Amino acid sequence: MDHSFPHLSTTEQAVAALREVARELNLEIEVTHDIGADRTSRRSHAGMGVTTDPNGSLPHEAYVELGGTPRIDVRLFPEGDARITVEGVEFHDIPRDEVPAFLRSCHSGLAHVRGRRFPPGYRLVVPLPGDRTYKEFLPMIGLTRWLSSRVR
Known part of the structure; x- marks a missing residue:
């Protein structure tokens, strides 16, 4: 099965890919x-009642929650990137594709967790x-x- 997606140029295309x-x-x-600019998280500078970008388009952002383990949610931004949260760990600026x-x-x-004794700490690694x-x-x-079960 081909697991690749063509360039996901819109939020709606990305949502469809996530549904698949x-x-x-x-x-x-x-x-x-x-x-609308008044509803998206990065457009808080939009004036009162302003819903479009200066070019007249409507910015579209989506928040996706997935069931199962690990707990994952995704915020798809109109600018073409996403923030993915895995079990409370946030990954910022992931390209939508x-x-x-x-x-x-x-x-x-x-995906796995790598730990170090010094300096102490863990990292969630997603290849x-x-x-x-x-x-x-x-x-x-x-x-x-889930994170504990992935420690290497």
Whole structure:
């Protein structure tokens, strides 16, 4: 099965790709849409009642919650990036095109936690195809059952 997606140039295309991934992985999915400059999180500078960008387009942002373990939610931004939260660990500025592969990595067992004694700490490591890897620091106190089961 081909797991690649064409360039996800819109938030709606990204949501459709995430719905397909959720279907493949047998996960529940819930999507909330925020449309208009007055509704999107990065457009708080928009004036009162202003819903469009200066070019007349409506910015579209979506918040996606996926069921199952690990707990993952995704905020898709109109600018083409996403913030993915895995078990409370936030990954910022993930390109929208890489979100489906990121989810597959988390659910296929590729994602793991690396720990160090000195300086003490853990990192959640999410490898993607093409030798791309995302890493985020997580406090030792924040290890959930799923994160603990992924420590290497």
